[in-house]
Amino acid sequence: xxxxxxxxxxxxxxxxxxxxxxxxxxxxxxxxxxxxxxxxxxxxxxxxxxxxxxxxxxxxxxxxxxxxxxxxxxxxxxxxxxxxxxxxxxxxxxxxxxxxxxxxxxxxxxxxxxxxxxxxxxxxxxxxxxxxxxxxxxxxxxxxxxxxxxxxxxxxxxxxxxxxxxxxxxxxxxxxxxxxxxxxxxxxxxxxxxxxxxxxxxxxxxxxxxxxxxxxxxxxxxxxxxxxxxxxxxxxxxxxxxxxxxxxxxxxxxxxxxxxxxxxxxxxxxxxxxxxxxxxxxxxxxxxxxxxxxxxxxxxxxxxxxxxxxxxxxxxxxxxxxxxxxxxxxxxxxxxxxxxxxxxxxxxxxxxxxxxxxxxxxxxxxxxxxxxxxxxxxxxxxxxxxxxxxxxxxxxxxxxxxxxxxxxxxxxxxxxxxxxxxxxxxxxxxxxx
Amino acid sequence: xxxxxxxxxxxxxxxxxxxxxxxxxxxxxxxxxxxxxxxxxxxxxxxxxxxxxxxxxxxxxxxxxxxxxxxxxxxxxxxxxxxxxxxxxxxxxxxxxxxxxxxxxxxxxxxxxxxxxxxxxxxxxxxxxxxxxxxxxxxxxxxxxxxxxxxxxxxxxxxxxxxxxxxxxxxxxxxxxxxxxxxxxxxxxxxxxxxxxxxxxxxxxxxxxxxxxxxxxxxxxxxxxxxxxxxxxxxxxxxxxxxxxxxxxxxxxxxxxxxxxxxxxxxxxxxxxxxxxxxxxxxxxxxxxxxxxxxxxxxxxxxxxxxxxxxxxxxxxxxxxxxxxxxxxxxxxxxxxxxxxxxxxxxxxxxxxxxxxxxxxxxxxxxxxxxxxxxxxxxxxxxxxxxxxxxxxxxxxxxxxxxxxxxxxxxxxxxxxxxxxxxxxxxxxxxxx
Numbered sequence: 001x002x003x004x005x006x007x008x009x010x011x012x013x014x015x016x017x018x019x020x021x022x023x024x025x026x027x028x029x030x031x032x033x034x035x036x037x038x039x040x041x042x043x044x045x046x047x048x049x050x051x052x053x054x055x056x057x058x059x060x061x062x063x064x065x066x067x068x069x070x071x072x073x074x075x076x077x078x079x080x081x082x083x084x085x086x087x088x089x090x091x092x093x094x095x096x097x098x099x100x101x102x103x104x105x106x107x108x109x110x111x112x113x114x115x116x117x118x119x120x121x122x123x124x125x126x127x128x129x130x131x132x133x134x135x136x137x138x139x140x141x142x143x144x145x146x147x148x149x150x151x152x153x154x155x156x157x158x159x160x161x162x163x164x165x166x167x168x169x170x171x172x173x174x175x176x177x178x179x180x181x182x183x184x185x186x187x188x189x190x191x192x193x194x195x196x197x198x199x200x201x202x203x204x205x206x207x208x209x210x211x212x213x214x215x216x217x218x219x220x221x222x223x224x225x226x227x228x229x230x231x232x233x234x235x236x237x238x239x240x241x242x243x244x245x246x247x248x249x250x251x252x253x254x255x256x257x258x259x260x261x262x263x264x265x266x267x268x269x270x271x272x273x274x275x276x277x278x279x280x281x282x283x284x285x286x287x288x289x290x291x292x293x294x295x296x297x298x299x300x301x302x303x304x305x306x307x308x309x310x311x312x313x314x315x316x317x318x319x320x321x322x323x324x325x326x327x328x329x330x331x332x333x334x335x336x337x338x339x340x341x342x343x344x345x346x347x348x349x350x351x352x353x354x355x356x357x358x359x360x361x362x363x364x365x366x367x368x369x370x371x372x373x374x375x376x377x378x379x380x381x382x383x384x385x386x387x388x389x390x391x392x393x394x395x396x397x398x399x400x401x402x403x404x405x406x407x408x409x410x411x412x413x414x415x416x417x418x419x420x421x422x423x424x425x426x427x428x429x430x431x432x433x
Numbered sequence: 434x435x436x437x438x439x440x441x442x443x444x445x446x447x448x449x450x451x452x453x454x455x456x457x458x459x460x461x462x463x464x465x466x467x468x469x470x471x472x473x474x475x476x477x478x479x480x481x482x483x484x485x486x487x488x489x490x491x492x493x494x495x496x497x498x499x500x501x502x503x504x505x506x507x508x509x510x511x512x513x514x515x516x517x518x519x520x521x522x523x524x525x526x527x528x529x530x531x532x533x534x535x536x537x538x539x540x541x542x543x544x545x546x547x548x549x550x551x552x553x554x555x556x557x558x559x560x561x562x563x564x565x566x567x568x569x570x571x572x573x574x575x576x577x578x579x580x581x582x583x584x585x586x587x588x589x590x591x592x593x594x595x596x597x598x599x600x601x602x603x604x605x606x607x608x609x610x611x612x613x614x615x616x617x618x619x620x621x622x623x624x625x626x627x628x629x630x631x632x633x634x635x636x637x638x639x640x641x642x643x644x645x646x647x648x649x650x651x652x653x654x655x656x657x658x659x660x661x662x663x664x665x666x667x668x669x670x671x672x673x674x675x676x677x678x679x680x681x682x683x684x685x686x687x688x689x690x691x692x693x694x695x696x697x698x699x700x701x702x703x704x705x706x707x708x709x710x711x712x713x714x715x716x717x718x719x720x721x722x723x724x725x726x727x728x729x730x731x732x733x734x735x736x737x738x739x740x741x742x743x744x745x746x747x748x749x750x751x752x753x754x755x756x757x758x759x760x761x762x763x764x765x766x767x768x769x770x771x772x773x774x775x776x777x778x779x780x781x782x783x784x785x786x787x788x789x790x791x792x793x794x795x796x797x798x799x800x801x802x803x804x805x806x807x808x809x810x811x812x813x814x815x816x817x818x819x820x821x822x823x824x825x826x827x828x829x830x831x832x833x834x835x836x837x838x839x840x841x842x843x844x845x846x847x848x849x850x851x852x853x854x855x856x857x858x859x860x861x862x863x864x865x866x
Contacts, residue, residue: 168601189762213771229661325653329622338646
């Protein structure tokens, strides 16, 4: 398929003919494309995803569509997101290591398609968590992934020119950033058209939140950070649905929202999705207690943060070769204390921002357009609403308290309290109706 | 001169022949280029600047050189800075109004030259201040200039795509940002090769500063903000040498350091240069007291900030059509209080950052490579050192205290105290030797 050809969406029928001459694919799955089996498995909101199986093996073909798949052609979305996904995957693999993202076999910019490794027997982490599974390596793997990608994509590590060129490259990812800017940071805080929430159970709480001035100001301040704090190449959509796992392996997928943003954004979104899993567990207890799963999830959150900090600190000392926090004014003068103080300041700022981003992510997954299966799969709406209300109130509290030096550990304690019905706000109208 | 021609530096002799067919120039100063008078007046560190006078009038021709003029060919610097200067001037004129920057007649990218309005009888503001003049309009003009350029170049006003495209365009201004990143934020805080300071008078104080861990951490944190807080198109070099004045007119020139950075940077650098003028005044008192000038300078600082705030607030209410601090969650819900609270938060954050940037700018102008005539013109080195020491200690104090809610008014009071010999630090070794 030549790059000059106009974009055409693949179908199960046309795929073998159209990709049958791509060596990067045929060399892996087999040359005889007439024998290929093609299955469309895209369950996401945006793209086509095919599993293509030949005599020798299988691969994934992911193709962007010029609109949002979930909504249809009325919501156009540029094919170029595939370009950003490809470039982000390449950088993430270089920064976090081979085997942290799917291997890339082929990229066709004009057709907006990426041929990549078929991960098996991996499943989506969100599904694993809903099923009550506890993949043992995820906290460590994810902590390392975020520390390495965020550190190595920043001015702490890159050359000034390198980072600025990348910043300019990804600055063109306007439409996907726009989705986050509006759907994540704005829509949940007023009656936006695309919103939905569990009603009427949450109505009163939602109304309360939308008239909570301090909360809205904080959410908008976080949007300001998101849009302007161009620290590093972030994944941009790092929730548990963007992670595939086995007991032995963890892969981060789908970085099409990648852009230069705040370091704390990926970490915050990740934490938020573990917290949402935590708050959803009581809704999944029909087949037995999820107490152990709940404990484990809070432990994962603590371990991710701890792993992140330790690895970030290691990189700070061993790979801080960029222009920020110059060694010339610290270590080179024998001022190791200065270097450590600067690191502590930076991490403490990240902790603050991270809690804020986590809170906003929780809000938007319960009040906005894109909901999480963690809650959605709870069939009993009263039970779901109770879980959601606890999560919403927890989220409000961490957003408000983040700037008053709440620590991640405080937040974990608070999550436990909220889940046990000891809510942080003086009113619990939201879930008692 | 065709754009395709290879770059060639202009000389007094070649300029008329080379620019004699540029209509934008000849229509203003006269077609008969053989009668043009050409004078080279570049007193800056980087570029060639010619005044070209013909039968009908005069114009400025500014041409970049592929190296730092002050240093020579051993320090190469890309011609492209002329491109950034041109694009910044166009945006500043659109945002702050015709007559706030020199009018642009012609831009030749390949020759890195800009033909622009000859400002007369304007003089450089720094020179006016050294001479003890008090141009009456500057505080108001400069307050409006920064408010309008900073607000209208940000996501508060621009479309998301518009700002991101501009961010990408200016991200290529790497080398000039690099100068600021190193010369402003790093070099002053260790014994960098290019540094110089009034010695031996300041030696002890300088040593004290370079072992002041908290100060260095703050300076590096400010560098981090400078490099990553991509809020708006800043001028990037807004000192009193980049401003030309008469009693009736104020023009901002030389924006070749323009890039997407923190709103507070331009304001901080501007304030720093007025504070340096303030602290230098005692060194210029041989011909009479400068007490009135000192009072006036502090008044200018207060008035710039007040004008900035009032204008920024006006724009917030009347032109906030960008994606930040969406009206949809505030005014559209009748929550005007939320909008005001968000504005107060934003301005208060700018005030903090501004004081930090101001402090760093003062330090680097006394300890780094590029010094200010305000101090340099004080011939008596003891007197100069005394002025500089007061400024240095003031600057350290505002850097450290900015994050503890020091206000601009507090800083102005502190400046008065420092200038009167009531220093903020427990040691004054620096200037008593």
